[in-house]
Amino acid sequence: QGEKFTVYGNQIILSAGAVASPQLLMLSGIGPADQLTSLGIDVVKDNPGVGANLRDHPIMSALWTVKEGHIQDPGAPRTQVAARYTATGSEIRNDMKLSFNSFAIADSRIEDRLSESSQSHHADINTPIGVKISVSLQLAESVGHLRLVSSDINEQPELNFNYYSTEFDLERGREGMRKAINLGESNHFSDIISQRLQPTDVDLSNDHKLDDWILRNATTGQHISGTCKMGPDSDELAVVNQFGDVRGTTNLKVIDASIMPDCIRANTNATTMMIAERMIDLI
Ligand SMILES: Cc1cc2nc3c(=O)[nH]c(=O)nc-3n(C[C@H](O)[C@H](O)[C@H](O)COP(=O)(O)OP(=O)(O)OC[C@H]3O[C@@H](n4cnc5c(N)ncnc54)[C@H](O)[C@@H]3O)c2cc1C
Structure with missing residues (x-):
């Protein structure tokens, strides 16, 4: 309880879900530089896409x-x-x-x-x-965003669904x-x-x-996704590539519903599991 320790690994896989994965990336210095700097977090990699593409089924x-x-x-x-x-x-x-x-x-x-x-x-x-x-x-045009409100992990980020x-x-x-x-x-x-x-x-x-x-x-359909979206290098809001690797970092992947580029036209659980199966095959 309350103990702090460091874990090392050759390959780190973040699977904390579409709210906590972008939160943890940002707390670790990967995210929109202006947002991180304003909270006193050292920027490791400026990536405006982290938290930017909040999707759901309103x-x-x-x-x-x-x-x-x-x-x-x-x-x-x-x-x-x-x-x-x-x-x-x-x-x-x-x-x-x-x-x-x-x-x-x-x-x-x-x-x-x-x-x-x-x-x-x-x-x-x-x-x-x-x-x-x-x-x-099932496929909204409106896009929301998730923002850190604090550098304290216990403070929930702000979700603006923009439905x-x-x-x-x-x-x-x-x-x-x-x-x-x-x-x-x-x-x-x-x-x-x-x-x-x-x-x-x-x-x-x-x-x-x-x-x-x-x-x-209108309220949440409980299918939050897209906050660390997958995409090509040409997309400045893409957070991970097709292997789940976080752009601009090494040996760090995100694998969960946050990497969906958009909310799929179905409930999200089975697809999240299939994304994980596929990503693991590719390691
Ligand atoms: C109320 C509700 C009902 C739903 N009903 C359905 C349904 O009927 N059908 C369907 O297909 N989908 C449903 N969904 C959606 C589905 O549950 C999600 O899309 C799916 O679970 C996403 O998987 P994930 O791995 O991205 O995230 P999650 O399943 O949320 O897994 C993330 C895990 O990371 C853990 N975690 C977070 N932060 C930390 C941390 N700092 N340290 C350690 N662990 C951490 C969390 O505790 C959690 O166990 C529902 C969602 C909700 C909220």
Whole structure:
């Protein structure tokens, strides 16, 4: 506990994930020189790409209460069906996903809204407040960034996801949310669905209001990636090459979700494992 020691190796492989890998590189002096210098960290290698390419699958949900008599079993699988499709006018195949969740629970924002309208609720994973359809942007145009706020490893870096910051992303988000609501309120679900809790009819009344709602409600799809991205030397934001070697260093690799150049159009776990398998084959 609290002991400090030095470990030597011929080949160092950093696999701390898309938040901690860029943080550890920066704490070790590899990252954007201006950021490191401002925190008193000696620059070993100036690389503006470390932390610069924060990617994710932003997600937001339409939420309904259920009709009396509709039983919601806390032990049953909650998300078993998803619809993948290509947004209108998009050239990116399968860039959208709708996930159907049969057991929605309150998060803090929903809790706040329900308490404003004095509806009863319980923020508990075994107490449903309804059902939801989540809209997830599978290949966003918007890019965020991760920045160190301190040279202390125990201080979490700042994550600015910058979700829905381009018109194309907003267009796809609006269409996705409207599709989710049309599906949820179609005859197919009329035996289940009672009243929509979010977004409200006012939120949906025009594009501007819906954009505002999206910007307040889009959150992480838990697929953080891209913060030490792989790329050719010609890309000044590339952090590692095709072997995972950190540019401008020797015997140092990063192998985890942070090296994805963009967030893949699927959940990220299996691909991260396959990246690791492939990289190890190449050593
Ligand atoms: C809540 C949640 C749900 C998810 N659900 C799914 C899903 O259903 N399907 C799917 O495909 N993906 C899912 N993901 C995404 C998936 O888990 C990640 O993409 C994947 O784990 C990334 O692997 P990684 O090796 O990059 O990072 P991680 O799995 O995060 O591994 C990094 C490891 O490094 C360790 N570490 C960090 N810093 C240090 C340090 N200083 N010293 C020592 N160790 C350190 C961490 O403790 C961690 O064990 C989910 C993610 C979250 C957060």
